[in-house]
Amino acid sequence: MKKAQVMSRRSLTVSHIVKAGVALAMWSGSAAYADDTAPAGRAIGYAFSYIQLSVNESEGAKAECPEGLVELGPREQFKAAFPEGGAKRTVIDTQLRQEADIWFPKTEPDQFPYRFAGGKTSRGLDLDGKVKPTDFTSPEGKPGIDNQLFRVIGCYNGFREAGSVRNFYKLNLIKANINRAMIELTDVDSLVNDDDVTITSYRGREYLVADATGNEFLPGGTQRVDMEWGKQYIHSAKGKIVNGVLMTQPMDFLSPHETAYQTAPYDLMRDARFELKLTPEGAQGLIGGYVDIETLHASRNRTSSTHHLSYGQEAWGSIYRALIKLADGFPDPKTGKNTAISGSYDVKMVQVRVVHPDKEVAEVDAPVAKQFADTSAAK
Amino acid sequence: MRILRNVLSVSVMTFIAVGGAHAASRTGEDYIRAPMPPGVQVVPTELEGPVFADAQGHTLYKWPKRGLRNGDAGDVQGKTLCEDKIQQVNSGLMSPYPGGLELPELETRKSCTAMWPPLYAAADSKPVGEWTIIDRPDGRKQWAYEAWPIYSSILDKKPGDTLGGTTMSSISEVGAVREPIGPDANVPSQFRVSTNMRGRQVELRDGWSVYTYDGDNRNKSNCAGACLDGWQPVLAPDYARPLGEWTTFERSPGVRQWAFRAMPIYRYVNDRKVGGLDGSDIPRWHNVYTQMAPDLPQGFTMKKTLVGLVIGDSQQRTIYKYNCNDDALDQLSCDYPEAPQAYRYAVCGGGDPELCVKVFPYVIAPVGAKTGNTVWGTMYIDPKTGKRATAKTPGALNVWTFRERPVYTFAGNRGYGDTKPTDINGHGWGEFNGSRNGFQAMVYRDIYSNRDGEESNRSAQ
Numbered sequence: 001m002k003k004a005q006v007m008s009r010r011s012l013t014v015s016h017i018v019k020a021g022v023a024l025a026m027w028s029g030s031a032a033y034a035d036d037t038a039p040a041g042r043a044i045g046y047a048f049s050y051i052q053l054s055v056n057e058s059e060g061a062k063a064e065c066p067e068g069l070v071e072l073g074p075r076e077q078f079k080a081a082f083p084e085g086g087a088k089r090t091v092i093d094t095q096l097r098q099e100a101d102i103w104f105p106k107t108e109p110d111q112f113p114y115r116f117a118g119g120k121t122s123r124g125l126d127l128d129g130k131v132k133p134t135d136f137t138s139p140e141g142k143p144g145i146d147n148q149l150f151r152v153i154g155c156y157n158g159f160r161e162a163g164s165v166r167n168f169y170k171l172n173l174i175k176a177n178i179n180r181a182m183i184e185l186t187d188v189d190s191l192v193n194d195d196d197v198t199i200t201s202y203r204g205r206e207y208l209v210a211d212a213t214g215n216e217f218l219p220g221g222t223q224r225v226d227m228e229w230g231k232q233y234i235h236s237a238k239g240k241i242v243n244g245v246l247m248t249q250p251m252d253f254l255s256p257h258e259t260a261y262q263t264a265p266y267d268l269m270r271d272a273r274f275e276l277k278l279t280p281e282g283a284q285g286l287i288g289g290y291v292d293i294e295t296l297h298a299s300r301n302r303t304s305s306t307h308h309l310s311y312g313q314e315a316w317g318s319i320y321r322a323l324i325k326l327a328d329g330f331p332d333p334k335t336g337k338n339t340a341i342s343g344s345y346d347v348k349m350v351q352v353r354v355v356h357p358d359k360e361v362a363e364v365d366a367p368v369a370k371q372f373a374d375t376s377a378a379k
Numbered sequence: 380m381r382i383l384r385n386v387l388s389v390s391v392m393t394f395i396a397v398g399g400a401h402a403a404s405r406t407g408e409d410y411i412r413a414p415m416p417p418g419v420q421v422v423p424t425e426l427e428g429p430v431f432a433d434a435q436g437h438t439l440y441k442w443p444k445r446g447l448r449n450g451d452a453g454d455v456q457g458k459t460l461c462e463d464k465i466q467q468v469n470s471g472l473m474s475p476y477p478g479g480l481e482l483p484e485l486e487t488r489k490s491c492t493a494m495w496p497p498l499y500a501a502a503d504s505k506p507v508g509e510w511t512i513i514d515r516p517d518g519r520k521q522w523a524y525e526a527w528p529i530y531s532s533i534l535d536k537k538p539g540d541t542l543g544g545t546t547m548s549s550i551s552e553v554g555a556v557r558e559p560i561g562p563d564a565n566v567p568s569q570f571r572v573s574t575n576m577r578g579r580q581v582e583l584r585d586g587w588s589v590y591t592y593d594g595d596n597r598n599k600s601n602c603a604g605a606c607l608d609g610w611q612p613v614l615a616p617d618y619a620r621p622l623g624e625w626t627t628f629e630r631s632p633g634v635r636q637w638a639f640r641a642m643p644i645y646r647y648v649n650d651r652k653v654g655g656l657d658g659s660d661i662p663r664w665h666n667v668y669t670q671m672a673p674d675l676p677q678g679f680t681m682k683k684t685l686v687g688l689v690i691g692d693s694q695q696r697t698i699y700k701y702n703c704n705d706d707a708l709d710q711l712s713c714d715y716p717e718a719p720q721a722y723r724y725a726v727c728g729g730g731d732p733e734l735c736v737k738v739f740p741y742v743i744a745p746v747g748a749k750t751g752n753t754v755w756g757t758m759y760i761d762p763k764t765g766k767r768a769t770a771k772t773p774g775a776l777n778v779w780t781f782r783e784r785p786v787y788t789f790a791g792n793r794g795y796g797d798t799k800p801t802d803i804n805g806h807g808w809g810e811f812n813g814s815r816n817g818f819q820a821m822v823y824r825d826i827y828s829n830r831d832g833e834e835s836n837r838s839a840q
Contacts, residue, residue, distance in 0.1 A: 074475050075475045078475070078476065078477075088481060089479065089480050089481065090480055090481040090482075090483070091469055091480045091481065091482055091483055091705075091706075091721075092483050092721045094476070094480055095469075095476045095480060096721055096722065096724075096725035096730065097725075097730065098476075099725045099726060099809075099810060099816070100724075100725040100726070100729040100730045101729070103725070103726050103729065103808070103809070104728065104729025104730075104731075104734070104792065106729075176827070177827060178685075178686070178827035178828070228683065229683060229684070229685055229686070229687060229826055230685060231801075232685060232799075232801055256685075259807055259812050260550055260552070260811070260812050260814075261550055261807065261812045261813075261814060261819070261828070262686060262825065262827050262828040263686070263803070263806040263807025263812050263813065263819065263820075264684075264685040264686045264803060264806060264807075264827075265804075265807060266685075294793055294794060294795035295795065297795075298795055298804065298808075302806070302807040302808065302812060302813075303807075305552070305810060305811040305812060305815075306475055306810065307448060307473075307474040307475050307811070310474070310475045332794075339794070
């Protein structure tokens with residue numbers, strides 16, 4: 001690992017020297033290596049206009065869920081566990097017991113059968129460079145795809161294209177800005193081929209610019225980087241662009257959500273790698289990595305209530321136990337148990353102009369405090 | 380390091396100034412005098428401004444109908460649904476759980492009227508102003524204000540208490556909650572006043588924030604030229620006359636501008652939402668309050684998080700409040716220590732009180748700690764039961780409280796909890812994003828929703 005890092009640093013240094021030469025050449029009027037796809041300022045930003053956990057859907061779900069979609073959601077599990085006409089039902093022994101299992105899932109085997117997604121095909125990335133029996137093949141035929149999360153969520157309506165909660169996530173992209181995930185690529189000399197670029201994730205402060213239908217988003221909007229409240233979302237890695245496709249080294253990626261009371265939950269993907277087809281107007285592709293299970297559990301339940309999750313039969317006590325069962329990454333140093341599960345996001349992005357307000361923030365920091373400390377008119 | 384420095388800067392400055400510079404304005408909101416029934420009075424409160432109170436000084440409340448997931452709960456105008464009957468089962472109004480489930484601690488449960496004594500009217504009472512009289516099912520008369528049946532709360536013990544409810548905005552899933560009632564604020568018709576964690580904030584009638592400028596003089600605006608690109612003077616119509624603490628002045632010939640406590644009033648053109656406070660990020664510009672909220676306890680902090688400024692304890696840990704309303708027809712709250720703790724235990728410890736204390740620990744207060752106000756305080760809690768205790772109760776904890784409810788931090792479980800000052804990972808923990816039965820961070824300024832003081836209508840999903 002250390003050797004690889006040393007190598008990486010060395011190649012980085014060489015690359016930087018080359019790029020410095022390119023920049024010098026550009027400055028002196030020669031285009032040198034930069035082509036006409038080089039973004040202005042050698043940087044380009046993209047805001048997420050779509051992000052959903054990858055679920056490969058066949059017609060009628062026959063390939064991945066031959067027994068059908070999950071039917072035992074929170075309502076159905078409640079009815080099965082606490083039937084009418086039996087023993088006296090109390091709030092404590094029924095409703096609160098079920099809520100307790102949602103927020104503090106028991107780890108013993110589930111009392112309800114679990115419907116895992118199967119089949120051989122899934123979107124996602126090969127995270128470990130191996131082809132294992134549990135791996136999938138991508139729709140394009142690439143083997144070794146790591147996406148155990150698809151097995152856990154693939155048969156839930158709530159995670160599929162027609163799912164209500166999935167639709168809420170889409171709507172929230174339109175009506176909120178607390179969930180403004182975006183990336184910026186820097187050191188870019190070409191959007192087609194560049195062996196050394198930098199990707200940085202941010203949260204933006206602005207709304208997306210929607211088209212007249214409200215369903216699609218337009219490129220060209222401005223996004224201020226949220227340096228005041230959203231530094232937690234900033235992560236960076238190196239990458240390269242090959243034939244118009246960005247491929248990055250692993251980095252943590254936090255995906256912010258909007259909720260009914262904007263409680264700011266987020267998902268955490270460890271060792272996330274971006275594989276995106278780039279254009280000057282947008283980007284589209286996958287982010288593959290290891291989804292942190294505790295964060296996913298908390299974010300899904302903090303984003304949507306049991307009521308909402310019932311739309312898609314998401315019973316999170318059961319889902320949590322399934323996640324733990326198939327977890328395949330980031331073992332806890334103390335217990336050795338895996339804390340994350342391989343998965344991927346399908347993403348679409350629109351180009352945005354990224355504004356870094358660092359200087360502005362530096363000036364504003366203190367007055368923010370002062371404002372809330374003082375009210376002239378109240379004197 | 381810079382974040383920490385900024386956070387410390389925020390906390391120190393906020394504490395210094397919020398903590399005492401405006402003591403005279405704490406309960407200083409002016410209101411419109413209007414006829415009231417015999418015995419009803421107006422009492423100043425630290426959080427809600429002036430409220431109506433009964434002859435003993437106890438705050439008065441209404442219980443307006445709210446649409447819940449499977450039906451409505453609460454009064455309708457002109458009719459009370461608060462009965463002298465102890466509810467035995469839940470109503471099933473809150474999806475996804477069915478009705479007919481036996482409620483917790485039935486042996487000590489009170490009826491709606493026992494928790495919320497109606498403001499009875501004498502048999503020969505006559506309507507006065509906005510106050511009318513309705514007939515109760517038992518034949519007695521009850522006062523109504525703006526046609527809403529009126530009650531007091533047995534949680535309130537002394538004049539100025541508003542422990543029964545708040546007018547701060549909440550989503551409908553909170554339940555059909557009670558709200559304190561009070562006289563109209565004495566503001567010109569272009570303005571209104573709403574309650575939030577910062578105080579009683581003056582806004583335009585349609586909810587846009589207003590501001591004052593340190594560079595102005597008394598009843599004189601110095602905002603001209605480029606300044607006006609960002610700031611719109613709030614102009615007074617020709618017919619406007621001085622009203623209480625409100626005056627007008629001529630900013631240019633024939634053009635008059637409103638001033639509050641002699642400070643000219645503006646709107647910020649770059650506020651992007653109703654209730655937005657973006658203008659207050661500009662140096663020397665401030666939002667306007669008739670009275671500020673009470674001081675935080677000594678050592679408490681204000682810190683930057685993913686949603687905005689949030690209250691933290693002395694160690695920069697996010698402070699959470701616990702929300703709870705049961706699902707019976709009378710919609711009694713269960714967020715205070717005397718109420719059944721089974722609801723809280725379910726979402727803070729999976730039903731286990733010991734785990735609950737580890738996951739959402741109480742915020743321990745020094746023995747003898749005082750706050751100088753009645754909103755923040757301390758009480759002894761028996762951590763084994765979650766109920767109020769005394770100093771002599773074995774194992775009792777002396778904990779900080781807000782509105783006589785303990786406050787908490789989020790240590791978390793299985794490695795998921797608050798570890799950094801910016802964390803608010805317990806925000807929205809529990810049923811319906813923590814608003815129905817669960818925890819929410821004590822947000823001082825919400826940057827993204829700007830929902831303070833704005834009635835939420837986001838329950839359509």
